[in-house]
Amino acid sequence: MPRPSRESYGDQKPPYSYISLTAMAIWSSPERMLPLSEIYRFIMDRFPYYRRNTQRWQNSLRHNLSFNDCFVKVPRRPDRPGKGAYWTLHPQAFDMFENGSLLRRRKRFKLQKGEKDNLNAELAALASFNRAFLARQAGAPPPPPTASLYSPPMCTQLSPEPAELPEVTSVTMLPRERPRRAFTIEALLEPEPPRMSPSPPNSMLTMQAVQAMPRIEFTMPSPYVLAAQRYQAELLQAAAHALRPCYLPPPLLPVA
DNA sequence: CTGTGTTTAACTAACT
């Protein structure tokens, strides 16, 4: 007998922890990351139980996001302004629910100090990149309102001092295959979530351009890092395009 | 000001 395509549990509390609910929401999104408000929305859409007492459970959920290392806060990309960051799952946390229970994991997912420091360094580098990009854009004339997000802004004469792109404090790239098994909470993720497309949505990227771009490198390829790398490539490409021949960003050199 | 994020603390409940 086919199970219902959409679980709701009516007014009953669904048999999932906040951690699993949040993981489902994140996992159901195309980019495998969501802002807080959309995590709320995912949960409320699917589970009527959570349409009440929102203050209570949303506070709990935020607590979980901050408290648990399995959730990673990714800074917003500069072309998607808004409040709050994006949240994603730590790549090593995919098998948190291996024991099959969505209520209680066998073991809490905790990063070791070093791992946490590395991750924080990467995310700080990302945030720093974003700030620099925004600063640089602020110094340039605003793009025409109809322009596409990444269409290069106009190239004026050198702006007073082009915002320096940040030094990046990272790190070695250890290519690693994606998690062996997708996160399977088959119970909830009804329509097979679209796979992350390997190619950027913006087709103006050329392979050579991307390859020539300085990149922040990350220790751990994961959905958010891939997305970050992709958008960095786009932004850098747009920046380089806009500024040529006036200014090309200095390379982002990994620190030895 | 409101939503977001962090932290501490007390509690309940599941697991060993």
Add this chain to the structure above:
DNA sequence: AGTTAGTTAAACACAG
């Protein structure tokens, strides 16, 4: 029964 994961409350800081 002890341990630990998860929930709830609450105080507070910060940012848009």
